[in-house]
Amino acid sequence: xxxxxxxIISLIVGISIGYLVSYPLLEFFELSPFxxxxxxxGTGIFIGIICYFIFPKLVNYLKNIGKWIDNRLQATPIxxxxxxxxxLLIGLIIAYLLIQPFRQLPIVGPILPIFTNIIFGYLxxxxxxxxxxxxxxxxxxxxxxxxxxxxxxxxxxxxxVIIDGRIADICHAGFIEGKIIIPSFVLEELRHIADxxxxxxxxxxxxxxxxxxxIQKELKIPxxxxxxxDSEGLEVDSRLVKMAKNLKGMVVTNDYNLNKVCELQGVPxxxxxxxxxAVKPVVLPGEEMLVQIVKDGKETGQGVAYLDDGTxxxxxxxxxxIGENLEVLVTSVLQTAAGRMIFAKIKSNDKAG
Numbered sequence: 001x002x003x004x005x006x007x008i009i010s011l012i013v014g015i016s017i018g019y020l021v022s023y024p025l026l027e028f029f030e031l032s033p034f035x036x037x038x039x040x041x042g043t044g045i046f047i048g049i050i051c052y053f054i055f056p057k058l059v060n061y062l063k064n065i066g067k068w069i070d071n072r073l074q075a076t077p078i079x080x081x082x083x084x085x086x087x088l089l090i091g092l093i094i095a096y097l098l099i100q101p102f103r104q105l106p107i108v109g110p111i112l113p114i115f116t117n118i119i120f121g122y123l124x125x126x127x128x129x130x131x132x133x134x135x136x137x138x139x140x141x142x143x144x145x146x147x148x149x150x151x152x153x154x155x156x157x158x159x160x161v162i163i164d165g166r167i168a169d170i171c172h173a174g175f176i177e178g179k180i181i182i183p184s185f186v187l188e189e190l191r192h193i194a195d196x197x198x199x200x201x202x203x204x205x206x207x208x209x210x211x212x213x214x215i216q217k218e219l220k221i222p223x224x225x226x227x228x229x230d231s232e233g234l235e236v237d238s239r240l241v242k243m244a245k246n247l248k249g250m251v252v253t254n255d256y257n258l259n260k261v262c263e264l265q266g267v268p269x270x271x272x273x274x275x276x277x278a279v280k281p282v283v284l285p286g287e288e289m290l291v292q293i294v295k296d297g298k299e300t301g302q303g304v305a306y307l308d309d310g311t312x313x314x315x316x317x318x319x320x321x322i323g324e325n326l327e328v329l330v331t332s333v334l335q336t337a338a339g340r341m342i343f344a345k346i347k348s349n350d351k352a353g
Contacts, residue, residue: 007052007055007056008052010048010051010052010055011048011049011051011052012048013048013051014044014047014048014049014050014051014052015044015045015047015048016044017044017047018040018043018044018045018046018047018048019040019041019043019044020044021043022039022040022043022044023036023037023040067227071226071227071228071247072247080129083128083129084125084128084129086128087124087125087126087127087128087129088121088124088125088128089124090124090128091120091121091122091123091124091125092117092120092121092124094120094124095113095116095117095119095120095121096113096117098116098120099112099113099116153178153248153249153250153268154178154179154180154181154247154249154250155176155178155179155180155181155249155250155251155252155270156181156182156183156240156243156244156247156249156250156251156252157180157181157182157186157252157253158186158236158237158240158251158252158253158255158258159186159189159190159193159208159236160253160254160255160258161252161253161254161255161272162182162186162190162208162211162212163190163193163204163205163207163208163211164254164272165207165208165211166254166272166276167211167215167252167272168211168214168215168218168219170272170275171215171219171221172218172219175275176221176252176270177221178221179221179222179223179224180215180219180221180222180223180224181223181224181225181226181247181249182212182223182224182225182226183225183226183228183239183240183243184225184226184227184228185228185236185239185240186236186240187212187225189236190205190208190209190212191205191209192205193205193208194206194208194209226243228243237255237257237258237261240258241258241261241262241265241267244262244267244268245265245266245267249268250267250268250269250270251267251268251269251270252269252270252272253269253270253271253272254271254272254273256273259271276309277335277340280307280309280311280340281307281309283311283330283333283340283342284330284333285330285331285332285333286329286330287329287330288327288328288329288330288347289313289327289328289330289344290325290326290327290328291305291306291307291313291315291325291326291328291344292305292323292324292325292326293305293315293318293319293321293322293323293324293326294306294322294323295322296319296322297314297315297318297319300319301316301317301318301319301320302314302315302316302317302318302319303315303317303318303319303320303321303322304318305318305326305328307342311340311341311342312341312342313328313341313342313343313344314341314342314343314344315328315344315345315346316331316343316344316345316346317345317346318346321346326346326347327346327347328344328345328346328347329344329345329346329347330342330343330344331343331344331345
């Protein structure tokens with residue numbers, strides 16, 4: 001019922017606009033008053049019928065535009081918004097001054113200002129946004145590529161990093177600045193995992209939802225759940241990369257494959273595994289440490305121990321001492337994609353014998 005009502009309103013508006021626009025044009029051709037009114041009415045009815053049928057599509061289109069604008073505004077730094085507004089105003093002023101001599105032209109005179117305002121307004125906006133650093137040092141931005149500081153760039157969380165759980169502590173410690181964005185499709189994937197029939201997956205999904213709830217309630221960093229309807233049908237990782245490119249943001253993940261895809265697509269990545277490896281204590285060959293052998297290694301006679309941060313220590317000849325605490329001497333350190341691995345030998349000769 002409401003849809004029909006608005007369709008009728010659009011019909012009336014279309015007839016009115018068609019009549020008001022076409023009547024001055026027909027008057028230019030010096031037709032009789034009857035023909036002028038009849039032609040204008042016919043044009044108005046034609047435009048009204050078109051408005052009546054395209055109204056639902058127009059409403060959906062305007063809704064999508066509204067969502068897109070809302071998403072962009074949430075992720076766009078305030079400096080860029082101010083730059084766009086100033087550039088738009090300057091462009092409109094220039095268009096107004098340029099169009100004055102041409103306003104009295106027949107036919108095109110009333111229409112030309114519309115196109116001029118659109119063109120110069122758009123150019124003013126684009127120039128101001130892209131050249132804001134050069135135009136105004138008060139709003140200078142300092143990132144490497146786009147001139148935006150790290151605290152102004154939005155951070156998009158993927159599913160794996162939410163389930164991992166460490167992201168909440170990292171944010172709480174202040175190592176991540178700026179707005180955090182959780183795409184709606186990531187949240188949907190978390191809900192799907194939490195409803196899985198597999199117990200392990202279900203527990204991981206519920207843990208991710210708990211972490212997400214903690215991030216939203218406990219952190220002072222602004223957290224936004226953002227819809228994305230432009231890339232439906234793609235995989236979650238592909239949608240995340242595309243969304244990060246559109247928003248000029250960073251992807252926060254601990255997924256090795258997603259990390260590589262982002263690098264190939266030119267999207268900045270914050271990998272918490274790299275952060276974890278970076279803050280691990282530095283161990284040099286020749287250092288001594290006390291470790292507990294917990295299991296045997298892959299090679300014959302090897303024992304395996306772990307540091308508090310999870311770093312694996314392979315001890316030559318340590319298999320015989322599983323469950324015991326040993327003083328070992330570091331022989332070498334190997335850095336791999338999966339993390340750091342330490343190789344050591346038993347320090348005490350009498351113990352080894």
